[in-house]
Amino acid sequence: MTKEYSLNHTREQISALDNELLALLAKRRDLSLDVARSKEVDIRPIRDTQREKELLTRLVKQGREQGLDAHYVLSLYQSIIEDSVLNQQAYLQGRANPALQKQQYTIAYLGARGSYSYLAATRYCERRQVTMQDLGCKSFDEIVQAVESGHADYGFLPIENTSSGSINEVYDVLQHTSLSIVGETTIEVGHCLLAHPGARLSQIKTVYAHPQPISQCSRFLSHHPELKLEYCSSSAEAMEQVFASNEMTVAAIGSAEGGHSIS
Numbered sequence: 001m002t003k004e005y006s007l008n009h010t011r012e013q014i015s016a017l018d019n020e021l022l023a024l025l026a027k028r029r030d031l032s033l034d035v036a037r038s039k040e041v042d043i044r045p046i047r048d049t050q051r052e053k054e055l056l057t058r059l060v061k062q063g064r065e066q067g068l069d070a071h072y073v074l075s076l077y078q079s080i081i082e083d084s085v086l087n088q089q090a091y092l093q094g095r096a097n098p099a100l101q102k103q104q105y106t107i108a109y110l111g112a113r114g115s116y117s118y119l120a121a122t123r124y125c126e127r128r129q130v131t132m133q134d135l136g137c138k139s140f141d142e143i144v145q146a147v148e149s150g151h152a153d154y155g156f157l158p159i160e161n162t163s164s165g166s167i168n169e170v171y172d173v174l175q176h177t178s179l180s181i182v183g184e185t186t187i188e189v190g191h192c193l194l195a196h197p198g199a200r201l202s203q204i205k206t207v208y209a210h211p212q213p214i215s216q217c218s219r220f221l222s223h224h225p226e227l228k229l230e231y232c233s234s235s236a237e238a239m240e241q242v243f244a245s246n247e248m249t250v251a252a253i254g255s256a257e258g259g260h261s262i263s
């Protein structure tokens with residue numbers, strides 16, 4: 001058996017298992033709708049923390065017996081259960097409001113289309129079958145004010161990130177409002193240096209960015225002391241500055257998705 005054949009054969013086995021896993025996940029999803037139907041009849045809440053605790057304890061134990069790491073099993077099943085809960089919520093909302101299959105909310109967030117907050121809010125709404133009317137804001141204060149004044153139904157605020165920690169400005173804003181946190185989501189932040197097509201890193205002289213991405217990219221930036229930093233109120237603004245400029249010497253720190261949405 002050649003090395004190449006052996007690798008291909010193993011990959012085929014992995015792909016077959018992945019197909020089975022997906023089919024099982026889809027089956028589990030369908031079963032969660034049966035649970036929702038029965039809860040609708042019995043008038044019981046979707047979330048059953050006792051059941052979740054028992055389920056996770058059993059799965060972590062069984063996983064350990066099969067050599068699987070407890071954190072791995074836990075995070076996997078937390079995602080699966082979250083999907084199950086969201087699916088049940090969407091089903092029950094659809095049943096309660098048959099005419100309004102998709103609810104529409106105005107969501108205030110930092111920056112403009114393409115900012116990380118916009119991407120996070122979009123994904124949050126998509127997962128919940130909610131149509132988002134987006135309201136870009138210039139500051140965290142403006143987001144809170146938009147909700148307090150009724151211009152927006154919800155505000156989307158970044159609380160913390162794993163590389164540079166808590167976002168203190170947001171905690172300050174939260175101390176001066178009576179609004180409550182009603183949901184949360186996490187997104188993976190992958191920064192890119194976005195420039196005009198054809199521009200090379202060696203040509204870039206000025207980088208536009210929000211202070212958060214600047215601190216998150218401090219290692220990269222410390223290797224490029226020649227780059228002049230221009231602070232912006234959001235990643236979307238940084239990308240717009242570059243988009244509006246004809247210079248090949250400017251770049252912005254932002255997401256690839258954001259870059260696509262702006263170009």
Ligand SMILES: O=C(O)C(=O)C[C@]1(C(=O)O)C=C[C@@H](O)C=C1
Nearest residue numbers: 035046047048049051052081084
């Ligand atoms: O068993 C239930 O009551 C379910 O709704 C299913 C399920 C799950 O996906 O396993 C989802 C949410 C509950 O909090 C507990 C478990």
